[in-house]
Amino acid sequence: MSLKVAVQMDPIAGINIDGDTTFLMMETAQARGHSLFVYTPDALALESGRVFARGRDVTVQRVKGDHARLSTPRQAELSDFDVVLLRQDPPFDMHYIDTTFFLEAVHPKTLVVNNPVEVRNAPEKLFVTKFPELQPPTLITADREAIAEFRARHGDVVLKPLNGKGGSGVTRHLSDDPNFDTLLELHAELSREPVIVQKFLPSVTQGDKRILLVDGEPVGAINRVPSPGQIRSNMAVGGRPQPVELSARDLEICAAIGPELKARGLLFVGIDVIGEWLTEINVTSPTGAVALKTFTGIDATEILWRTIEAKRG
Numbered sequence: 001m002s003l004k005v006a007v008q009m010d011p012i013a014g015i016n017i018d019g020d021t022t023f024l025m026m027e028t029a030q031a032r033g034h035s036l037f038v039y040t041p042d043a044l045a046l047e048s049g050r051v052f053a054r055g056r057d058v059t060v061q062r063v064k065g066d067h068a069r070l071s072t073p074r075q076a077e078l079s080d081f082d083v084v085l086l087r088q089d090p091p092f093d094m095h096y097i098d099t100t101f102f103l104e105a106v107h108p109k110t111l112v113v114n115n116p117v118e119v120r121n122a123p124e125k126l127f128v129t130k131f132p133e134l135q136p137p138t139l140i141t142a143d144r145e146a147i148a149e150f151r152a153r154h155g156d157v158v159l160k161p162l163n164g165k166g167g168s169g170v171t172r173h174l175s176d177d178p179n180f181d182t183l184l185e186l187h188a189e190l191s192r193e194p195v196i197v198q199k200f201l202p203s204v205t206q207g208d209k210r211i212l213l214v215d216g217e218p219v220g221a222i223n224r225v226p227s228p229g230q231i232r233s234n235m236a237v238g239g240r241p242q243p244v245e246l247s248a249r250d251l252e253i254c255a256a257i258g259p260e261l262k263a264r265g266l267l268f269v270g271i272d273v274i275g276e277w278l279t280e281i282n283v284t285s286p287t288g289a290v291a292l293k294t295f296t297g298i299d300a301t302e303i304l305w306r307t308i309e310a311k312r313g
Contacts, residue, residue, distance in 0.1 A: 001309050003034040003082040006053065008099065010088055012038050012068045021289040021301075022087040023067065026060050028301040032309075034083075036060065037076060038068075041088050041099045051078045051105050078106045082312050085113050087285050090165035092123050096284070108265075111311060113304075114283050115265030122264065124282045125162055125196055130260070134253055134278040137199040144184065147197050151175065156200035159183065162193045167239075172200055203275030209244060210288040211254065212300045213269045215307050216262030218254040220298040221246050222291045243295040253278050268304050 009015075009022050017023045026036055039055025046052075057071040078084060084103060090096065100116035107116055121127075128135055139150045140162065151157055155175040164170070173180045187195050207223035223244035246254075250273055257278075261269050270286030272279045289300045 001033075001313060003029075003309070003312060004037070004080065005029050005034050005083045005085065006037045006039065006055070006076070006078060006081045007085045008039060008041055008044075008053070008088055008103075009085075011040060012058065012070075015067075017062060017064060017067045019287075019290050021287045022085070022285070023060065024289050024293070024299075025085060025087070025301045025304065026058075027062065028299065028305055030060055032305055034305075037081070038070075039076075041095065044099060044102045045075075046102055046105065049105065051102050052076065053078060078103070079110055081110050083111050083113060083308055086116060086119060089285050090163065092163045092165075092284055111308065113267045113308065114269070115267075118264040118266055119283055122266065122281070122283050123163065124280045124284065125160065127283065128278060128281045131257060131278060134256060136201055136274075136277040136279065139197045140194050141197075142188070142192075142194045144181075147184065147195075150197055151180075154199040158196075158198045158200050159187075160196040160198065161187065161191070162196055198279070201274045201277060206275075207242070207244070208239070208279075209250065209273040210291075211246065211250060211271050211273060212286065212288055212292060213254060213258060213261060213271065214300060214303045215267050216258035216260075218246060218251065218258075219300045219303050220292050220296050221250065222288055222295055241291040241295065249273075249276050257281065267307060268300075 007022065007026060015023055030036060036058050037055055038058050039053040043054040044051065052075050054073055054075045056073055059069045060067055086103060097120055100120040103112045103116035106112065129138065137154055139146060141147060157173055159171050159173060161169040171183065184195070204226065207225040209221050209223050211221040212219050221244050222241045224239040224241055226239055253273060266283050268286055270282040270288050293299045
């Protein structure tokens, strides 16, 4: 089976092929005989109910500095493709949300991975609250008094922007930190969004596990260990990946959320687990497939494409 695949992503020229999951997805698709077309989200157009994108046909190769061979630009109608990969990076802002409305117009006739309606309805730091029994104590609010009461109950906390990415803006605060209120003021000046306040989990020093799921089933995990003195383990901010096995608790978490992911058409998902607790469900542009393949030999993108092919067959 040969599929026509369009990829909505950030500019392909600027990606780091050593660790980029989208590039591995494209490389795997090409090896399986599928054709590729790339475009950036600002190239979308909606006219009379039809969705177009100005982009380029592309072939990829794992050669630094020459990883993408691009055709001249052309406008394509997305309904002419079998699959669209929604792979632009967050922030999950109104621009991101707007693109999901465009893609909703072609899905599911053209299979959008992940389902754009559910990407819109399941922002990672909010979707996880659907499973409170799996989550550490967490408060999402802009109410200073509620935050003060939460800190009084839980002591050391972690503060996160609601729609951040890659660990950006994540800070730890001791129960008596005199700078906490000032940082809340800074968040309020920069954004009208609530913040996340979460009980600090000391086990984060042993790592933050990224588990990849395809169509609701876990395929493997890597552990991301923070640099000494840090709490952020995201590889984008210096976290060090290492191999790790799925624990009984990990499998319990996956079994609890997997049916919901499958029902929503969230085919490629990355969840974050610290110790015994689920902290995020990443559905926008999950990463970690390259490290998983490097350390374990498990290629989540192969599993993904077999799943997609079965759905398109």
